[in-house]
Amino acid sequence: MAQVAVAARLTKSLCLSSLPAATTLHEIASSHPKGVAKVVLKKGKTQIFKDGSPMVYSGAVDRIIGRPPPKTGDTVLVADGAEKPFAWGLYNSVSMFCVRLMQLEEEATRDPSCILEMERLLEKRIQEAVELRQSLELPSTKTNAYRLVNSEGDRLSGLIVDVFGDIAVVASSAAWVEKYKPDIEFCLRKIDGISHINWRPSVEILKEEGLEVVENGVSYAVSIEGQKTGFYADQRHNREFISTISNDKRVLDLCCYSGGFALNALKGGASEVIGVDTSMAALELARENITLNNLNPGNISFLKEDVTKFMKGALSRNESWDIVILDPPKLAPTKKTCFIGAAKEHDVAA
Numbered sequence: 001m002a003q004v005a006v007a008a009r010l011t012k013s014l015c016l017s018s019l020p021a022a023t024t025l026h027e028i029a030s031s032h033p034k035g036v037a038k039v040v041l042k043k044g045k046t047q048i049f050k051d052g053s054p055m056v057y058s059g060a061v062d063r064i065i066g067r068p069p070p071k072t073g074d075t076v077l078v079a080d081g082a083e084k085p086f087a088w089g090l091y092n093s094v095s096m097f098c099v100r101l102m103q104l105e106e107e108a109t110r111d112p113s114c115i116l117e118m119e120r121l122l123e124k125r126i127q128e129a130v131e132l133r134q135s136l137e138l139p140s141t142k143t144n145a146y147r148l149v150n151s152e153g154d155r156l157s158g159l160i161v162d163v164f165g166d167i168a169v170v171a172s173s174a175a176w177v178e179k180y181k182p183d184i185e186f187c188l189r190k191i192d193g194i195s196h197i198n199w200r201p202s203v204e205i206l207k208e209e210g211l212e213v214v215e216n217g218v219s220y221a222v223s224i225e226g227q228k229t230g231f232y233a234d235q236r237h238n239r240e241f242i243s244t245i246s247n248d249k250r251v252l253d254l255c256c257y258s259g260g261f262a263l264n265a266l267k268g269g270a271s272e273v274i275g276v277d278t279s280m281a282a283l284e285l286a287r288e289n290i291t292l293n294n295l296n297p298g299n300i301s302f303l304k305e306d307v308t309k310f311m312k313g314a315l316s317r318n319e320s321w322d323i324v325i326l327d328p329p330k331l332a333p334t335k336k337t338c339f340i341g342a343a344k345e346h347d348v349a350a
Contacts, residue, residue, distance in 0.1 A: 025105050037070040042060055053101075058096055062081065072175045089101040089103075095175065100157040122183050143215050158174020162231065163233075239264045243264040244268060251270045254311075255328045256283075259302065270299070274303065
């Protein structure tokens with residue numbers, strides 16, 4: 001299969017090299033062998049995307065030019081109201097975000113080799129992500145759990161890749177990620193130190209248990225069947241910061257999941273730490289993490305309770321803490337539930 005993929009890449013490269021030279025998105029799209037549809041935005045809706053917002057919402061679209069119309073995962077041009085292309089991206093016919101932008105015209109002009117070629121862009125962006133993490137000394141002997149690809153932060157909107165030891169866990173939140181799964185895996189398999197790839201939410205997700213990782217010298221048992229990729233690797237610096245301000249403090253960690261903030265608080269010398277979450281599976285991991293780090297269980301406890309009810313009870317008992325950490329899960333996963341999510345957020349904050 002790998003040989004077939006490489007052969008396909010080579011064939012595609014040879015075909016592209018025979019195209020006439022072009023300098024603008026429009027010219028390159030015009031010379032593209034398959035033709036490229038154009039998503040035209042409403043007047044006045046362009047600037048936000050030129051300024052860097054990578055997700056074109058359907059309400060900003062005026063019309064789509066192209067026959068047949070684009071399918072989910074197809075590359076498309078994105079144009080202003082005068083039909084002048086200023087970017088290209090990947091189309092989704094059913095999502096509220098109908099295009100995920102991949103290159104603006106200025107950067108496409110600087111690097112024309114990737115224009116409308118998602119396979120090439122993936123290789124380039126993932127390699128840049130690897131080099132950036134290496135410059136931050138990731139991975140290291142102290143940290144083998146980290147976020148390798150951070151969606152919009154690495155210019156690959158909808159793709160998250162967390163690394164736990166030699167396992168790369170891919171979290172997909174965009175249809176294009178599923179379409180380009182073979183290409184993403186091809187790029188990840190070339191990275192030194194990665195031996196396994198776990199794909200979420202694919203039904204092929206591995207049923208591995210007992211994974212242990214290290215972050216800033218703190219060990220964690222991680223379930224890669226848990227929330228998101230199994231561990232919130234993007235909170236690494238925040239967890240480390242908590243450890244620096246917790247000495248002799250009473251710390252409350254709400255929505256604590258597997259205890260990342262709570263453990264760092266105790267490592268930082270907190271006199272008492274309480275973690276609260278509704279997930280028993282997460283709390284079992286948190287308690288396991290106490291043992292993994294040889295921490296004093298007498299100074300830390302994890303409670304299974306709704307955080308709103310817990311806080312109301314704490315207020316009635318006139319309890320207080322020096323540091324309160326609140327990192328709730330997504331309360332409004334869709335546009336339709338935003339008002340419900342806002343009400344939940346108000347209840348928690350109140």
